[in-house]
Amino acid sequence: MKHPSAKATLLGAAALALAACASTPPQGGTSAAGTEGGAYTWWDPYPQHDSSSAWAKRVGACGQEAGVTIERTAYDTTALTNQALLAGQEGNAPDVILLDNPAVSTLADAGMLTAMADFGLEVNRFDKNLVAAGELDGNTYGIPIGANTLALYYNKKILDDAGVDPATIKDWASLDAALKKVKAAGKKPITFAAIGTEEGSFQFLPWFWGAGAQLTQLDSPQAVEALQLWSSWLKDGLAPNSVISNSQNTTWEEFLTGEFAFAENGTWQINSAAEADFPTGIVQIPGKDGGTAPTPTGGEFITVPVQKDTQRYAVTKKILECMTTPEGLVETGTTFAYYIPSTADGQQAILAKEPSLKPWVTAVQSAKGRTSDNLGTDYPKISEALWTGVQKALSGAASPADALKDAQAQVEQATGD
Amino acid sequence: MGATRTAGVLSPPAHRAARRPLRWTTPAFLAPLIVYLLLFYAYPLYRNIELSLHDYTPRAFIQGNPEFTGLESYAKILSDDAFLRALGNTALFTLGSIAVQYALGLALAVFFHRSFRLSAVLRAMFLVPWLLPLIVSASTWSWMLNSENGIVNAALQAFGIGQINWLTSPDTSLLAVTIANIWLGIPFNLVILYAGLQNIPAPLYEAAGLDGATAWQQFWRITFPLLRPVSAITLLLGLIYTLKVVDIIWIMTRGGPADASTTLAIWSYREAFGTGQPDFSPAAAVGNLLILIAFAAGLVHVRLQRGEERS
Numbered sequence: 136m137k138h139p140s141a142k143a144t145l146l147g148a149a150a151l152a153l154a155a156c157a158s159t160p161p162q163g164g165t166s167a168a169g170t171e172g173g174a175y176t177w178w179d180p181y182p183q184h185d186s187s188s189a190w191a192k193r194v195g196a197c198g199q200e201a202g203v204t205i206e207r208t209a210y211d212t213t214a215l216t217n218q219a220l221l222a223g224q225e226g227n228a229p230d231v232i233l234l235d236n237p238a239v240s241t242l243a244d245a246g247m248l249t250a251m252a253d254f255g256l257e258v259n260r261f262d263k264n265l266v267a268a269g270e271l272d273g274n275t276y277g278i279p280i281g282a283n284t285l286a287l288y289y290n291k292k293i294l295d296d297a298g299v300d301p302a303t304i305k306d307w308a309s310l311d312a313a314l315k316k317v318k319a320a321g322k323k324p325i326t327f328a329a330i331g332t333e334e335g336s337f338q339f340l341p342w343f344w345g346a347g348a349q350l351t352q353l354d355s356p357q358a359v360e361a362l363q364l365w366s367s368w369l370k371d372g373l374a375p376n377s378v379i380s381n382s383q384n385t386t387w388e389e390f391l392t393g394e395f396a397f398a399e400n401g402t403w404q405i406n407s408a409a410e411a412d413f414p415t416g417i418v419q420i421p422g423k424d425g426g427t428a429p430t431p432t433g434g435e436f437i438t439v440p441v442q443k444d445t446q447r448y449a450v451t452k453k454i455l456e457c458m459t460t461p462e463g464l465v466e467t468g469t470t471f472a473y474y475i476p477s478t479a480d481g482q483q484a485i486l487a488k489e490p491s492l493k494p495w496v497t498a499v500q501s502a503k504g505r506t507s508d509n510l511g512t513d514y515p516k517i518s519e520a521l522w523t524g525v526q527k528a529l530s531g532a533a534s535p536a537d538a539l540k541d542a543q544a545q546v547e548q549a550t551g552d
Numbered sequence: 553m554g555a556t557r558t559a560g561v562l563s564p565p566a567h568r569a570a571r572r573p574l575r576w577t578t579p580a581f582l583a584p585l586i587v588y589l590l591l592f593y594a595y596p597l598y599r600n601i602e603l604s605l606h607d608y609t610p611r612a613f614i615q616g617n618p619e620f621t622g623l624e625s626y627a628k629i630l631s632d633d634a635f636l637r638a639l640g641n642t643a644l645f646t647l648g649s650i651a652v653q654y655a656l657g658l659a660l661a662v663f664f665h666r667s668f669r670l671s672a673v674l675r676a677m678f679l680v681p682w683l684l685p686l687i688v689s690a691s692t693w694s695w696m697l698n699s700e701n702g703i704v705n706a707a708l709q710a711f712g713i714g715q716i717n718w719l720t721s722p723d724t725s726l727l728a729v730t731i732a733n734i735w736l737g738i739p740f741n742l743v744i745l746y747a748g749l750q751n752i753p754a755p756l757y758e759a760a761g762l763d764g765a766t767a768w769q770q771f772w773r774i775t776f777p778l779l780r781p782v783s784a785i786t787l788l789l790g791l792i793y794t795l796k797v798v799d800i801i802w803i804m805t806r807g808g809p810a811d812a813s814t815t816l817a818i819w820s821y822r823e824a825f826g827t828g829q830p831d832f833s834p835a836a837a838v839g840n841l842l843i844l845i846a847f848a849a850g851l852v853h854v855r856l857q858r859g860e861e862r863s
Binding site: 213216217220223224237238241242244245246247330331332333375376377379380512514515516518519523526527529530531532533538 | 721808810827
């Protein structure tokens with residue numbers, strides 16, 4: 136504990152140079168993952184769930200089942216990746232890390248993660264489109280403990296008042312028509328998050344993919360169409376200008392005020408939507424010419440960092456199995472309000488319990504991993520260029536076509552070497 | 553002369569006896585400081601330079617086998633389109649901030665120097681920006697400057713001024729974060745300049761008053777010249793503090809939209825921690841450039857100070 140944290144602080148300070156912003160002081164750290172006492176270390180990105188939470192108990196129970204105690208430490212998502220890198224460098228990585236899925240290929244490429252096959256863990260039963268985010272060069276480096284994705288939440292009261300039937304929203308044209316009707320009725324049509332972070336790319340991807348664009352070519356005509364759609368919403372006053380700096384949480388807060396007809400948001404708001412002061416519902420994000428647009432998968436992967444002491448893997452495997460049985464997945468799903476299980480069995484089981492989740496299960500089944508298509512470690516660079524392009528176009532700094540041309544050039548420069 | 557020599561001849565044996573224990577106590581007292589300096593200043597600096605001279609991909613970072621690339625990271629950064637823009641933004645942000653902070657801080661310090669009833673209370677209230685956690689003040693500023701729902705736009709609308717997209721327009725986002733940073737920096741300037749004012753002897757003002765100097769003349773002929781050393785150090789510290797500002801900009805705009813408010817410090821932070829994939833080498837290179845800029849400013853300060861002492 137003493138040694139690594141001191142060094143971690145130093146490294147943080149070094150990389151930050153003069154920057155005053157406190158990076159991420161290693162709050163919890165772990166007591167060295169020694170073999171004594173049968174303690175296994177576990178990191179996850181859920182600091183909102185403290186040690187008395189249902190989640191912590193669930194993690195603890197899986198440890199008990201495997202005959203060990205689990206020492207859990209929670210960091211927030213970006214801090215977790217940085218902490219994992221530092222721990223990897225120090226050679227004292229925890230036994231299990233729950234990683235946000237785009238980070239899996241980065242850490243796997245760094246040689247920090249154990250492939251599931253080396254470990255003897257079967258990955259075939261998990262949905263292909265979900266596991267894809269954990270694949271790199273033919274190996275699978277983690278398993279999704281559940282998945283979430285995006286859809287359009289609507290405020291039923293506003294739609295009724297404006298005379299919009301959500302069932303008619305089948306493609307971009309009908310969505311546009313619905314938004315204009317809402318505006319004519321004097322309400323705010325739609326809000327989303329176009330912030331200059333991963334969240335901005337995450338929210339833009341359904342429209343990007345829904346137009347038929349590919350992440351390998353950011354300036355394709357289809358991509359330009361998708362960005363034109365968003366820009367036109369801002370220009371026509373269908374979406375507020377503040378979306379440029381809105382995170383998904385802020386967007387949701389706006390929706391909860393009851394002023395907005397639609398909000399693009401994720402599975403994780405199901406409970407909050409049910410508790411809103413107005414009736415809500417969801418529609419799938421439409422593709423440009425109809426059908427459901429592929430939405431990006433969100434959610435964490437269980438990964439197993441490489442350990443010097445390979446004896447530890449046997450117990451780790453038991454813990455992983457406990458977390459990913461169909462019942463286990465359902466339990467994780469309901470603990471997390473909501474996480475859609477990542478296997479067909481799990482999905483059946485959660486639907487039996489909560490039939491109202493049906494549209495979300497469908498959405499997850501048609502969702503697509505951001506690092507899929509073997510983009511792997513190039514994805515973070517592509518994503519950065521994409522959200523910058525989106526911001527340029529929405530803020531009026533460049534036309535959608537020019538903004539995406541710059542973005543593609545940025546990607547080629549960043550991934551060229 | 554003779555007396556000193558005698559003393560010089562006589563004293564050595566006595567001195568040597570007294571000094572012997574000192575030879576060990578001196579380094580012993582110095583050791584903690586030296587260890588501290590090495591551990592917390594020299595090592596991070598060394599590490600930062602080392603990071604910038606190698607190609608630290610996440611893989612290299614973990615496996616500890618980065619490729620030595622010499623000055624390639626620097627060349628890449630200097631030739632990047634973003635560099636000139638970030639440098640320009642840094643200059644505008646830093647110089648704009650410290651100029652206005654200093655002017656307002658000085659005006660307030662002079663105002664409070666003539667103590668009046670409640671002046672202590674008021675002065676304390678001006679320190680609030682300093683006491684608030686940055687996350688609180690930065691979030692509050694970004695709410696106030698929100699395009700649709702912000703109080704600033706609501707107030708402007710009352711005067712018939714249309715919606716200004718403070719944080720979401722490339723034309724105003726740098727201005728918006730600069731305004732917030734000025735507000736944050738005023739207390740620092742106020743406190744130091746106020747302390748400087750206390751050191752100006754009151755009789756000077758009395759004499760000037762007898763000679764019929766107006767308040768304006770007193771300020772420009774007494775206060776301002778006598779405050780020069782304090783002003784210089786205030787401006788230097790302000791410059792160094794402002795160069796490295798990350799948090800307030802990051803919270804308010806993330807350097808956006810489209811890099812419009814990206815300073816060198818934000819750029820460095822984003823390369824290292826702002827995306828899904830840490831790029832430590834270019835981040836460290838930008839950080840080192842910032843250190844150089846701050847160092848150059850320090851040298852200028854020392855130079856000016858020496859000039860002043862000589863004259």
